[in-house]
Amino acid sequence: MNPQLTRRRFIKGVIASGAAATTTGAWYSATGQDRPSGFVERLIRLNVNGQTRSVDVEPQETLASTLRYKLGLTGTKLGCNRGECGACTVLVDDTPTYACSVLTHSMKKGRIETVEGLESANGDLHPVQQAFVEELSPQCGYCTPGQVMSAVGLLRANPNPTREEARLAMAGNICRCGSYDSYLDGVMRATELIG
């Protein structure tokens, strides 16, 4: 992922393009057309949760599709599939990234982490996960994996954020249940657990 592409610039781009979205949408909006003749799917290698995974990836396939439907990593959620909500957030080289809005082919060199990769080998929850449990941060839980990944990304970059800094860093993750306050409680609790 281009390190110059900040979340803010990314979101701005998405808002502009969102206006052109279709009214009903398509699950495979980029690939719902007929395939060009001679189309060949490509086997590529991805570094996901510390493992190298070989996977057949179509040219227009998003990382979220690959993770969910090819690699079975359904912890990464799709809330909008159009770069608005953050439910699909994963880390790419430690940077929170909307997996619905990047192409898997552009991830070949990236280190991808999903919510499934956070627990330690002995099954202990990551401090962010533990904190979210303690603070009962989730409500319906659908946005939770994305919130977890954004919080992990934040704490790697800044292990001691203020609540206000956490609010800014998490701003790309919508929670329709409105559990923002509980997630921020969770992030602040996680800073204590990380020590």
Added chain:
Amino acid sequence: MAYMHIGKDFTPPDVPGKVTGRIKYAEDYTREGMVYARLLTSPIPHARVVDIDAAEALAMEGVLGMLTADDVYPDGEPQSTGLKMLTNEPTLVGEPILAVAAVDEKTAETAISRISVTFERLPFVLDPLDSLQPSGADAYNGGNTFVFRQGFAVEKWSADQVASFRAGNEPTAEPQQTVAYGDLEAAFGESSYVYEGTFTNAGYPHHSMEPRSALAYWEDGKLYLHGGSQSLTAFADGIAGVIGVPKEDLVFVNAATGGGFGQRARAGSIPIYGVPAKLSQKINRPVMMRITREEEFTIGGARQGLTGWLKVGFKPDGVMAACDLWMVSDNGGKGGGADAYSAADCVSVLYQADAVRFRGTAIGTNTAHRGAQRGPGQNQIAPIISPILDAAADELGISRFDIRKINTPMTGDVGGPQRTPFTSAYMPEALELAAEQFGWEERQSRRRQTNGSKVIGLGIGQGYHNAGRSGMDGIVMMSPDGRLKVHNGVGNLGTYSYASTSRAAAEVLKMPWERVDIITGRTDLHLPITSPQDGSNSIFTNTRTFYGAAQDMLAKMKEIAAIDLGGAADDYDISNERVHQIANESIGMTFGQVASRAIELGGKYTGSADLPEELAEWTQISVSRLAGTGFMGVFHDSVHEGNPPGFTVSCVEIELDKETGKYEILDLINVAESGTIMHPKGMENQLVGGAVWGIGLSGYERHLYDPQNGMPASTGYWQSKVPTYLDTPVKIQTGWVDLPDPENPVGARGVGEPAQGSVSAALTAAITDALDGHIFGASPITADMIINHIAGTSENSVPLAQNNFRG
């Protein structure tokens, strides 16, 4: 009262699965041989399908079948409002016309692109008042309104009547519905301050985070349906009828639901689940139907818009004497709810007016499906009425806090047109607590203080929703290992009420929480019927059922102990997972031993005999399947007396920038009055979540449609402006009264819905305060509207328009 579980924090068992991503939502499942369905939806707001040519699509390799409205309604489509599974008579853009199943989604989408549908275009309308015009278009085939038991009808006003209403006057047309109590004329006669004006509440989508995707397959004559709902058994009970499968042949799998907010409570809200179910039956393959965000916008429900006129009178002492409300409800493209009536009911409850009249008419528009959304009606009226109370207070020389105390509901009062008594009402305590925790009085000196272009505004508001039902069933089981199994049919949409209500059973049997299993998540685990989980009712309703089921088990435990150990059942009590003689605790049996004996004895002890007569059919099926497999406690809850209210009180301080029209919420408190608190952290979540919804209602969320073609312009999160972290305060304060309600065995009532209304009431009051008392009479109040007001620019739009850009 000292409880073992009630009022204590705990970790609901699904929370670890939510933070690890392990818990499964409907779309996370796969099934061997699974294929995919995609929908063809209407590109036109009002049309009739004349012809469908799918020959080319169906001949494509990988295409397995198609489902149309003719397939699902062989005897013709229902001629009523309400969502349909599929339709040949679309009344909104995005309404599903047909579905195609294929080996993958790309193939299904390509097939859909090759289907030619010929539509006959019909006139469409986006604003209820436009439809009321003599020449206005009608949203439905057969009229612009639906009359219960009569069918579609046409409702028209004269052009003068519409123009007069738009100009701010009381409607003079005949309403469809009138409900009233008290002597309105006399009450206005006693009033020394009277406010009169029009208002609008914009409709807006639910936008649950999880789109309503579903997987269906048939195995051994049973339909397995993976979906998301708020209600689990109540939903399954209903969707069996919608799909046309016997209740005993449906297995509904639903471990977690990504939000509902009213539009996943009942089967009528999600008939689309019938599409994969029927396609699966037709092609004999498991069918996954993934729903996009845009489709979720269309069929996922929306709040009713209200266009109203109101007149409110206050006596010199601040008592609300009269409230006269006239509302035109926007029923959208598929019919709506009873929000307007509920709004009037809410005013009656919250402010105890001597006389209330509600008049209303509900009109369709070719816009998204409307249905119950968090506090339907109660929450729309909250931000409208709150600034009017403040205007009255200022006019009458009463403090804005006192005018709410003067009019407060309390225990012994009645509310609503039916004059129903409250089961209890501790609103005075809630007002005091919120004001004290917030420092309401101390902050008054900051009111309207300016700093450059910025000005401080303060607001206080109240919320209400009736919060409890009865008439449902409870089942608890125990196996020889002595573990308690609470069979819980409450849905899991994020309130954790499925877990909180289970604790009522643990409380009765004094069971340590780690010895209790909640049996839930799929209906083949044999769960009792519950009320649909809407209307903030689950806590009240289902603590009653599980408490009752556990009481039944407790009584049976004592009987079994008396049979085996002598004496009468009354000679026994329980402690430390043993039933023992009261006089001599050493004489007793462990719960595990009692369960073993119950299984030996059979009959009523295992659910094989002497069941409560009134058990619902759904519960009877579950009990019959559990009978003989373990020690059973079972209970049917009789009807309770009175109206259990859920109340909230909120205070807000904002800093509004007159140059930008934007404001920052500096401080916000949301206080609950919902009887005994079951689960403090769960309560906190409801209060902070409700606060975010209140912020959206007051300031941001609304439907927008292109008047030229009826296309929705707010299908996504950003355009419909769901609040984000940055629209909400850095910290939201919460609190609660925690006094027991006598109609509930543990004293609890619900609160999820009013938690939004009170914040919206307080925030709109604060915006009004910052603008020197200017009453917009609208939700939302957008930054543009604020700027226009400050600039003295009149709004560049049609007054009282719904689904349109305003300001």
